[in-house]
Amino acid sequence: MADVSDLIDALSDRAGALAALNHTVRFDLTDADTSIFLDATGPVVHIEESKADAEAVLKLSSDTLDKLITGRIGPMLAFSTGRLRLEGSQGVALKLAGLLDS
Template sequence: MSNVIDGAVTALRAKLGDGFDGSAKFHILDEGCIVADGAGVREADEETDVTLSADRETFEAMLAGELDPSSAFMSGRLKIEGDMGAAMKLGAALSG
């Protein structure tokens, strides 16, 4: 596991607690993928309800609370594929 993925898994666990109602994949470009679901948060590349893709800097800024996920999406820095309802729930959890 890369340091970037390891740090992101730790940060997502802190924000999401025991897991996420639904399933989401975070694709950090040039680094790897993380899945969050009812089983928790882990490094994985699986099919999920929604996939969020961005570069490392964008994910780090969102996880640090420096960039609102909605703003990242609206500015084109964050790409979302799949269930927009799940993405909105996830965005609210990340913003909190």
């Protein structure tokens, strides 16, 4: 299981690319009973451990999130194999997928 603080750091390292998202996303970590909230609606991307409301909620394990961030698995493969479930805006999730793939 990947450490939540390491995942937040890894997402923060991608903040430049994630700034183009212009939406909010929450990653519900199924194996850690916590969530990571990404707010890219302002001039600065905020990433923190929080269960705040978001436009898209991705439910996945911390290991799957780590693989998504590092490019070891693609978002579409994670979704199609059931490692990633989505609640909320599919459009926001697709935009995030494009930013993570780049």
